[in-house]
Amino acid sequence: MAKFTESEKEQIRQCLLTKGKELFTQYGLAKTSIDDLVQACGIAKGSFYKFFSSKEELFYIILQNQEEVTGRLIGGHLRQNLPPKELISSFLHMAFQLADENPLLHQWFQDGESERIKRKLPQHLVKDFARENAQKGITFVQTLIQRGVLREADPEVINGVLHAILLLRLHKEELGKDLFLKIMDVIIDYIAEGLTNPE
Structure with a gap:
């Protein structure tokens, strides 16, 4: 097996991240093979x-x-000067919109896919990212x-509430798109009302 310098290792890692994103976006995780990934990076x-x-x-x-x-989700909302309820409502609606627009997130939210992927990961990796995301x-x-x-x-509890709402995206196909959107409108309205200070 070839030995790489530190500079080469970083270049290859970046290539795998870049080409991986392109291939996963174009073909999906299931249809992208390791052969496809290494061929794209010439290793x-x-x-x-x-x-x-x-x-x-x-x-x-x-x-x-x-x-x-x-950046779009958190950074964008920190810059907005909306009334409290509207800001939280906008945040949650945009989170669902981004999940639908982003092809990688869309794959993640497919039926059972997130759990299948997690089972194949080193557990320390899942825990580290969960801790990092929770802190953000x-x-x-x-x-x-x-x-x-x-x-x-308690900020940890509120963050948990917001996270739990976003996990409902996993049930979109099960509930049906139209009904899911109506349900989420009601839930988001109640949550935004309950968490925010009156104007």
Whole structure:
């Protein structure tokens, strides 16, 4: 197996992340093989495993590292000057919209796919990303509490509530698109009302 310098390792890793995103977006995780990934980066198949344990791990890391999604969702809402209820409602609606628009997130939310992918991942990776995402969410919530948007409450609990609502996206196909959208409108309205300070 070829030995790579640190610079080459970084270049190959970045290539796998970039080409992986392109291939997963175009063909989906199931139809993208490790052969496709290594061919796109010009490396031997055995070299792939120096960087990732599986194509699922590569997919998961690409998914977690999509800063543009986090930036649009959290950063965008921190810059908005909306009334409290509207801001939380807009945040939750945009989260669902991004899940539908983003092809990688769309794959993640397909029936049973997220659990299947997680089973193939090193558990420390799942825990590390969960902790990192929770901290980002808690920081976002703390900022909104300080601004007077959200009622004074445990930021970890509020972040958990927001996260739980987003997980409902897993049931969209099961409920049917039209009914799901109506249900989410009601839930989001109630949650936004309950979590926010009156104007």
